[in-house]
Amino acid sequence: MNIMNNFDKDDIYIVNLIKEECIRQNVKVYIVGGAVRDAILHRKVNDIDICIECDPINIIKKIKEIKKYIYYKEFKTSNIIFNNNVTIDLIHCRKEGYEYSGALPKVTPSNLYDDLYRRDFTINAMAYDIIDDKLIDLYDGMKDIKAKRIRKVHRNSYNEDPTRIFRAIRYSARYEFDIYDKNEISTCIREGIIKNISDDRVIREILLLCMESKWKESVVCCNQFNIMQIEVDLLEKDNILCDYLKINTRILNLFFASKQNEFREMLINNSILEKELRNSLKRYRNMTNEIQTILSQCVDNFDIYKLLKKFSLYELILISFFDVYKYKIMNYLSNLKEITLDVDGKYLMDLGIEQGKNIGNVMNYLLELKLNTGIRNEKEYLNKNSGEILNAVKH
Structure with missing residues (x-):
């Protein structure tokens, strides 16, 4: 199987540049992870990760068609942008170890087999040998692709890194695959394993989830696993102010639909989401009852204007999820907001x-x-x- 048939010509050109230099230096070179998975599934390949069994700086220094790169000496990883604007992650094959559940991994340079073992799911643990043109599939990833299932690579995978639970859900929704390890994931969640990772790491996974085209399906799955307590009927609720193609709108919808104060607080108090969004969530949280009381009492355009001019668009979106207020908000945005006086x-x-x-x-x-x-x-x-x-x- 030649997975390169599913790459575009610019990607192939760059992969061949790296291949030729690795041959010159007698270094084995592999495409790994998501690029292999998506090529097999005949989906567009976006992120290309290439593993080699040497320090990537040795290869980088010999390739002339590099526009710029970032190199992390400690981890022997690099991100490279080439002259044709193709971006590649070139990394030394590595081994990972976890001191405790939820810890960030300790990384040491190693070989391809350790690199594939450290990965989350079998469908992501395949490699393609660029030089020998062959697929390396140690954990039956191809079998799981054909069976349409998400399955962990090794024992204790979810305990090591609880963020893999969110990724399992995300991939399941994206590819319409079943989660093979449902019972184990449910047990881990009941045992509170997600509390072993920081709120920032949880919110980063929620943000990645909301970037998916099938974000709603992922949220519903999180609900089923009791990760979040969401009013599912409020997801993608009809709201004339909402463009659900925008990630921040999806976050606002999640916040509004949440029945869990703890989750709402996580959305407010983190360093992942945009500051303006977090501030709007906080202001809305603090003033929800007051806003609704005052807005209910507004009887003319001037009252509406005085109240709503204080709020950001994010706050107005949250308020407009209440159908009773949406017409006042639309009146403000369409007719009142831009009105100014001709005198000073x-x-x-x-x-x-x-x-x-x-x-x-x-x-x-x-x-x-x-x-x-x-x-x-x-x-x-x-x-x-x-x-x-x-x-x-x-x-």
Whole structure:
């Protein structure tokens, strides 16, 4: 089997460059992991990882068509961008060990067999020998692809790295494969194994899950495993402000649909999600009841404007999940948000209005009038009714 038939010509060109240099240096070279899996499945290959049994810097220094690269000496890994903009991860085959459940692995340079053993699932533990044009499949990954199943490579895999549970769910949804290790995963979750990893690592997996086209299916699966407690009927809830192709919108939807305060707090308190998104989740959490009470009492455009101008779009999306408020929010965004006055403080002072609190009061009065009655020329209105306006703002 020649998996290279499923690579595009630019990728093949770069793989051959690396192959030729490895032949010159008598180094074995393999495409590993997801690229092999996706090529076998006839899916687009996006990320190409190449393993070699030497320090990658030895190969990098000899290839002239490299635009730039990052090299990590401690781990003997590198990320390379070539002149044709193909990106490759070139790494020394390695062995991983875990001191305890959930620990980050200790890495040591090794051979291909140790490298394949350290991987999460059999479908990701296949390698393609570029020089000899042959598939290396030590753990029956091809058999599992044909059977459409996600299966761990070795004993204690989920205990070593609980993030593999999230990846099993993600791959299951993406490829429509069954999870072979369901019972073991359920046991691990009941025993609280996910608490062995930091909240940041959990949120990173949730973010990756939300980047998938079948993100909703993944969330439903998490629910079934009792990883999250989500109101499934609220997922992708109809909301005119929601573009569910956007990752942050999916996070907002998850936050709204969550029945678990602990999970909501994780979405707020982490270093993974964008700061603006986290701040909006926090503000919404702190003000949910107040927002709903005040918004229910808003009876005119000016009241709606005064309240909603304080909030970010993310907060408005969260509020608009409540159907009763969505029309007020749409009115604000479509008709009110961009309305401004054609007069300013200087114009009012030129009319003889005393500087200070009166200026602000008159401006507010005019804005309220414009929002609620739709006056088109506030200058003309002001010139004709300045006495009446000043009297009104005083009382």
